[in-house]
Amino acid sequence: MIILKGVNKRFGEKRLFENLDFHVSPGTVNCLIGPSGCGKTSILNLMSGLLPPDSGEVISSGRISYAFQETRLLPWETVRDNAMYAMSPRLNRMERLERTGELLNQLELSEASQLRPGEISGGMARRVSLARALLAPHDILLMDEPLSSLDPYLRSGIVESLRPMLQGKSVVLVTHDYVTATALSDRVFYLSRPPVHITEVKKNDIEGTLEEINSE
């Protein structure tokens, strides 16, 4: 569970969040959509504790895992070692290797497992970051555009693999993509331009709202 209570955050003169309230219910997948620069990544950073609010409260119960948009992979480690980097050291090595191999296969990364981040595309690097977040022990999962820059065919395949993995988890997902938003999320929220207001989008309105955002 994550609760943002009366959160204020400014970047210089820009007021990003003003008295913002938001609540992530346990066991739900929540999707955030909104125009570029509206603060979607900042809200994930607030939730993860990476970005402290100027005032207000961020309450989270449980361990957080995060699939970063800017990947944050170690350049000298292989794809496989990056993916298994945050796994619990309590698991034995065989078990860790087995789970990692399985997930890399589901995310279509098996062939790249011995390559280094400098040798793979941006889209692949984001999936490695997603694999690391999924394999890390967590109660809450934050994902920032994990499947962007993928062709629609590959994306829908990976979304299908991800769906059972996310079931019953507390997830906050940022995306611009209709398939990802509708297939994975229980609830979809729209973030307005700063100062941000969050409103829930009805299932029927998701496509129209996303088209509007993407055409801007």
Added chain:
Amino acid sequence: MISTFRKRLWITLSSLTGILLWKIASFIVAREIILPSPEATLMYLSGMFREAGTWLAVVATMRRVLFAFLMNMVFALTLGVASGFSSGIYYALKPLVTVMKAVPTMGVILLSLIWFNSETAVVFVCTLIVFPVLYSSVVSGIQHLDNKLLEMHRLFQIKWPKTLFHFVLPSLRPYLIAGVMSGLGLSMKVIIAAEVLSQPKTGIGTMFQIERARLNTTGVFAWSLLVILLTAGMDVLFSVVKKHYGKRDRG
């Protein structure tokens, strides 16, 4: 960027020009005792290679250089990482490091000769002169760690030994390689200078002093040339290491 061929061409041309100027100068001076010619120096050097004493001296000096250098490296890494992460330790060590940087080499050599035997004095002098160079490289590397990767480690609650060996030390690699390249060269110079004055049983510095006492300038030149060759060899070795890791570390 300049091609490898052109790079080598320029290096060869400048080396040949240097040798030519040396030859002209020795021709004008025309006294071996003041300035020996390049060919006389090379002849002497090739003669040195056939003597066991030369190799014993080289091995003794290299052993001191490596021992002092490795010891410095361990100190510099330990204290550098601690200082990089704790401003308290950084400021506590600052006066000491400033003194070590500023202290005149000759003063340290003379004092260490009073305090220690010749073997210990050589290593002590090297530590005092080379440690600040390596320490500064490590601190600078820690200060330039990728903050986003550091945040990632905090978020995933990665334990510190893993953070140290998988993130901090590999991030320091370019700084360490640069530190090793300049530090080893400096260690070599300082150790030989200390040997000249402290006169251990054997060593390159001892050989320099013997040649000087015999007024054998050609010998001094030949030993200098040998030291240049040894340093250049180490430079080539670390350039290969740097090239190997460079691409990987940039990602």
